[in-house]
Amino acid sequence: MKVTYPAMGNTGIAIKALLKGLKLEVVPPPPITRNTIALGVKYAPEFACMPLKINVGNFIEALDRGADTIVMAGGWGPCRFGYYAQVEREILRDLGYDFKMVILEAPDFKLSELFSQLRALAENVSFIEAVRAVKFAWHKLRTVEIVERKREYFLPRVKDKEEAEKLYTRCLEALDRANNKEEVDKAWPEYMAELERLERHDEEILKIGLLGEIYTVLEPASNYNIVSHLGRLNVEVTRNIYASSWVNDHLLGGMLLKSDHKHIIKCAYPYLKYWVGGHGQESVGSAVDFARKGYDGVIQIGPLTCMPEIVAQSILHEVKAREGIPCMTLYFDEHAADAGIATRLEAFVDMLKRQKQRERKMVKERII
Amino acid sequence: MKKVGIPQGLFYYYYYPLWEAFFRFLGLVVVRSSPTNKKIVDDGVTLAVDEACFPIKVYYGHVNELKGKGVDYIFLPRLVSIEPKSYICPKFMGLPDMIRAGIKDLPEVIDITVDLSRGDKGWQKELARLGKILNVNYRQIKKAYNYALEEYFSYRMIARQGYTRDEAIKVWQGEEISLPLDTPLHIGVLGHGYSLYDDFISMSVIKKLRGMGVKVYLSEHLPTEGIEKEASTLPKRVFWTLGRKMVGSALYMDKSPDIDGIIYVACFGCGPDSLIGEVIERKVKKPFMLLTLDEHTGEGGIITRLEAFCDMLARRKKRDEGYLPCYG
Ligand code: SF4
Ligand code: SF4
Numbered sequence: 150m151k152v153t154y155p156a157m158g159n160t161g162i163a164i165k166a167l168l169k170g171l172k173l174e175v176v177p178p179p180p181i182t183r184n185t186i187a188l189g190v191k192y193a194p195e196f197a198c199m200p201l202k203i204n205v206g207n208f209i210e211a212l213d214r215g216a217d218t219i220v221m222a223g224g225w226g227p228c229r230f231g232y233y234a235q236v237e238r239e240i241l242r243d244l245g246y247d248f249k250m251v252i253l254e255a256p257d258f259k260l261s262e263l264f265s266q267l268r269a270l271a272e273n274v275s276f277i278e279a280v281r282a283v284k285f286a287w288h289k290l291r292t293v294e295i296v297e298r299k300r301e302y303f304l305p306r307v308k309d310k311e312e313a314e315k316l317y318t319r320c321l322e323a324l325d326r327a328n329n330k331e332e333v334d335k336a337w338p339e340y341m342a343e344l345e346r347l348e349r350h351d352e353e354i355l356k357i358g359l360l361g362e363i364y365t366v367l368e369p370a371s372n373y374n375i376v377s378h379l380g381r382l383n384v385e386v387t388r389n390i391y392a393s394s395w396v397n398d399h400l401l402g403g404m405l406l407k408s409d410h411k412h413i414i415k416c417a418y419p420y421l422k423y424w425v426g427g428h429g430q431e432s433v434g435s436a437v438d439f440a441r442k443g444y445d446g447v448i449q450i451g452p453l454t455c456m457p458e459i460v461a462q463s464i465l466h467e468v469k470a471r472e473g474i475p476c477m478t479l480y481f482d483e484h485a486a487d488a489g490i491a492t493r494l495e496a497f498v499d500m501l502k503r504q505k506q507r508e509r510k511m512v513k514e515r516i517i
Numbered sequence: 518m519k520k521v522g523i524p525q526g527l528f529y530y531y532y533y534p535l536w537e538a539f540f541r542f543l544g545l546v547v548v549r550s551s552p553t554n555k556k557i558v559d560d561g562v563t564l565a566v567d568e569a570c571f572p573i574k575v576y577y578g579h580v581n582e583l584k585g586k587g588v589d590y591i592f593l594p595r596l597v598s599i600e601p602k603s604y605i606c607p608k609f610m611g612l613p614d615m616i617r618a619g620i621k622d623l624p625e626v627i628d629i630t631v632d633l634s635r636g637d638k639g640w641q642k643e644l645a646r647l648g649k650i651l652n653v654n655y656r657q658i659k660k661a662y663n664y665a666l667e668e669y670f671s672y673r674m675i676a677r678q679g680y681t682r683d684e685a686i687k688v689w690q691g692e693e694i695s696l697p698l699d700t701p702l703h704i705g706v707l708g709h710g711y712s713l714y715d716d717f718i719s720m721s722v723i724k725k726l727r728g729m730g731v732k733v734y735l736s737e738h739l740p741t742e743g744i745e746k747e748a749s750t751l752p753k754r755v756f757w758t759l760g761r762k763m764v765g766s767a768l769y770m771d772k773s774p775d776i777d778g779i780i781y782v783a784c785f786g787c788g789p790d791s792l793i794g795e796v797i798e799r800k801v802k803k804p805f806m807l808l809t810l811d812e813h814t815g816e817g818g819i820i821t822r823l824e825a826f827c828d829m830l831a832r833r834k835k836r837d838e839g840y841l842p843c844y845g
Contacts, residue, residue, distance in 0.1 A: 196791035226756035227604035229788050235753050421614045426607035456788040460611035463566050467618035
């Protein structure tokens with residue numbers, strides 16, 4: 150059995166560790182390229198949301214490299230994601246691929262159910278080994294996120310952006326190679342120390358909250374690598390979604406990490422009183438939260454036609470007016486042109502900078 | 518007498534008789550927005566975000582029109598789920614909040630939540646809340662609701678006889694509409710009721726087909742058990758109520774010998790349609806056409822496509838019937 154899975158940013162590092170820990174042979178999806186997306190666009194329904202298209206591209210490339218089993222997540226609505234695997238399986242079968250699809254979906258996301266589905270996948274693994282695999286994957290995920298946060302903090306502040314990005318990429322590669330907890334713990338500090346030592350500039354740093362649909366927030370190939378792009382514009386990005394907090398909130402009921410999920414929903418409530426699938430309510434809540442924490446602006450991102458994000462977007466201008474925070478929405482699809490997005494990001498950042506200077510001037514004048 | 522405004526969009530086509538009877542029983546006057554027209558569409562397009570699907574944009578336009586009609590309340594229910602373990606669409610779950618953020622100075626909004634996904638306990642509570650908003654006691658509310666249900670069932674019986682839902686609403690209100698006569702060509706037409714039966718959104722697809730000598734079959738005309746049985750043949754239950762009905766209807770129509778072809782009327786930007794359309798297209802063996810509509814769709818193009826489809830079906834039919842005697 151050769152197993153593959155859908156790419157979603159750096160979560161692949163943890164998923165790979167998990168599947169390997171379950172003694173499965175893993176064929177990771179090759180890095181997402183133009184070709185991956187072109188394949189997805191060609192074979193997926195025209196109006197499907199982007200993650201489905203990229204999934205299809207990932208799967209075709211992995212199957213062509215010898216994978217024979219696909220592990221995919223499922224769900225029970227209300228959004229499209231819960232039906233992704235069904236449509237993807239039909240598409241790939243009609244293309245003539247012979248494979249097995251294992252869909253992890255537990256009614257109401259019960260962790261115990263998911264765990265037994267995982268174990269069913271790995272036949273010759275003991276309970277202890279399975280627990281160990283899960284724990285190790287979790288450790289990797291958490292470590293990856295430490296590194297991601299450091300990059301989000303330092304990239305805007307250092308002079309040599311190229312070097313910073315290089316260190317970040319190399320660090321992730323080292324984490325990916327690490328085979329046990331000790332190796333993981335040894336792998337990253339050096340790179341990050343080097344990142345911290347890079348020379349800083351003293352220009353203004355803006356803070357932007359990045360929120361939206363989970364796949365788009367986590368997968369750089371689906372968001373025009375927005376964190377990197379903003380970092381190069383001296384913007385420190387804080388995401389509202391990290392994979393581990395999603396696992397913690399949705400699979401573990403907030404068991405492992407201190408969770409601010411309740412707080413975020415509370416923030417959303419005056420504006421959006423109901424969950425709307427995906428991360429729609431979280432997007433509204435986080436925008437309010439970022440505003441109250443004094444961020445300079447928020448950017449909402451998602452795939453074009455994303456239903457929960459359209460609900461959130463329809464409400465964000467109200468948040469903008471009442472909480473006084475600039476908001477911009479960017480949707481991505483296969484037609485999104487790099488240049489157009491770069492221009493919009495730069496214009497937004499310029500606007501925030503001017504606004505900040507204006508406010509500062511006003512404060513000063515009042516003091517004088 | 519207090520007035521309650523009901524927008525003539527989205528679930529209007531499914532539930533208007535229920536709502537109207539309910540409010541009427543309680544002594545309120547029901548005011549509808551006009552049938553969708555150009556102004557409503559233009560206003561909706563301006564008020565809603567660009568990325569919203571067409572029916573949602575149109576709904577904004579309806580609410581906006583009602584705002585100017587001097588109503589005391591405006592009825593904007595949050596339809597989460599109308600049966601166990603199913604949903605309508607994420608957008609319905611946020612609709613009252615979207616409207617509130619998009620249209621200022623609304624009259625008091627009745628935004629009761631309908632969520633029957635886990636049984637109807639919560640529903641009783643919402644009815645009680647509705648009583649508070651309208652200042653009516655719970656017993657009255659229950660009575661009104663039971664009365665409304667009866668009216669609703671009689672409306673559904675009407676719809677079943679071969680009418681479209683908008684015709685059925687008119688018949689239920691006492692208008693006389695004769696059923697279309699049988700014609701040689703039979704086409705099954707699928708789509709969300711709020712686009713299919715809204716003549717502006719669908720550009721009267723059904724009427725156009727009838728005009729071309731087609732007998733139109735709709736989900737409403739098929740036996741419920743038949744639809745459900747077909748829908749349950751999928752490896753995974755479709756968790757959107759309308760989507761499931763459409764898949765079930767498509768498969769049922771695919772098997773019915775007296776239906777010649779199937780047309781699926783989808784909305785541009787609709788999430789569920791993008792997947793359900795795909796599932797249906799891959800399963801159906803009969804001639805199938807997907808019509809995707811939005812505010813830029815031109816009427817001429819639609820007519821051409823419908824005519825081409827009908828011609829093709831007619832030719833096939835002639836050919837098949839021509840062959841039949843040889844074998845029979
Ligand atoms: S949340 Fe957005 S991207 Fe995810 S399935 Fe729903 S519509 Fe698609
Ligand atoms: S089901 Fe489709 S058309 Fe209806 S509201 Fe949702 S996205 Fe819009």
